Ligand SMILES: Nc1ncnc2c1ncn2[C@@H]1O[C@H](COP(=O)(O)OP(=O)(O)OP(=O)(O)O)[C@@H](O)[C@H]1O
């Protein structure tokens with residue numbers, strides 16, 4: 001299979017190169033090379049650090065060493081949908097289901113909702129692959145999509161075509177779909193899992209985190225919480241779109257050339273921002289603030305795919321923060337990504353120990369911590385205003401109260 005790859009630079013789809021897939025004896029290899037025209041383009045940039053701007057081909061088993069593609073293809077949720085859709089179609093057509101390789105996953109997700117600014121076309125460049133013929137559903141479809149996601153989780157034979165059209169391109173593991181918000185903006189609707197206990201109310205707590213982060217001066221996407229049949233659905237405006245224009249996106253994992261499941265530190269991202277960042281003086285202290293917030297609320301699932309970067313003309317900037325969630329309890333908690341060199345405790349004191357590496361003085365760090373404690377002390381009000389139940393608030397109390405105490409004692 002041969003695919004044309006374009007990347008949108010300042011709203012224009014610029015041909016970047018060609019991707020070739022080869023499958024032999026059930027094993028997939030892929031290679032990509034930039035076009036001469038792209039290399040000569042004044043706005044050209046390396047799509048990911050493992051694909052530096054140069055002549056010649058980059059080779060990979062699957063797509064794992066072509067990380068720019070990994071960032072615009074489905075993750076666990078979307079992959080599962082694509083495989084289910086293929087299985088259902090094969091059953092209908094009475095044939096064996098095809099194995100879906102990485103390049104099939106890449107080409108198989110909807111163009112309109114694809115993450116970032118990379119787009120995948122047929123070899124003639126005339127047709128964006130997997131165009132959605134229905135368009136992105138409007139916000140009013142959320143109930144229907146949520147019901148379909150519930151059904152998909154419980155019934156292997158469920159029809160997942162609507163979900164594939166709406167949501168397969170999105171990363172992450174939790175159920176979700178793309179929708180157009182009230183004013184037409186492209187949004188991600190994050191759904192509760194079908195078996196989620198009401199006391200967990202994960203999406204509502206994520207919304208509380210976003211609001212508290214914003215009050216603490218951390219950049220976050222615009223969001224709203226919807227109540228759908230009594231359950232919380234979080235609507236997030238896509239930060240990789242400005243109107244219809246696409247903004248290049250790179251995951252933190254790709255930026256540091258890491259692999260899923262690997263143990264990394266935010267300091268690896270600091271190094272990337274120092275080398276490739278457009279505004280390291282702003283973004284590195286911002287990253288520290290996010291790390292402090294993460295420790296304070298026990299946001300333990302802070303793996304490097306939960307950090308992102310957006311392309312500016314001069315380099316990469318931190319994307320708004322996302323997928324930040326409190327975790328119950330006041331026990332010691334451990335982060336997926338450490339703030340310091342290897343101490344992965346989710347404890348604000350670990351942030352203070354390394355603040356200078358983040359261009360934050362100890363004095364400024366203590367001030368930020370005090371201000372953050374003040375913002376967090378409003379957590380209960382924020383939770384109630386999002387309709388979170390008393391039982392759920394009680395279950396989360398020791399998380400927030402212990403976090404606030406730890407911030408205050410810095
Ligand atoms: N507001 C946004 N705008 C654009 N892209 C976003 C936005 N929020 C999240 N993303 C992208 O979508 C992906 C999935 O979102 P998110 O991390 O919130 O989902 P998740 O299913 O909770 O993830 P996980 O598997 O880490 O639990 C992210 O990795 C990021 O690339």
Ligand SMILES: [Mg+2]
Pocket residue numbers: 172173305306323
């Ligand atoms: Mg995530």
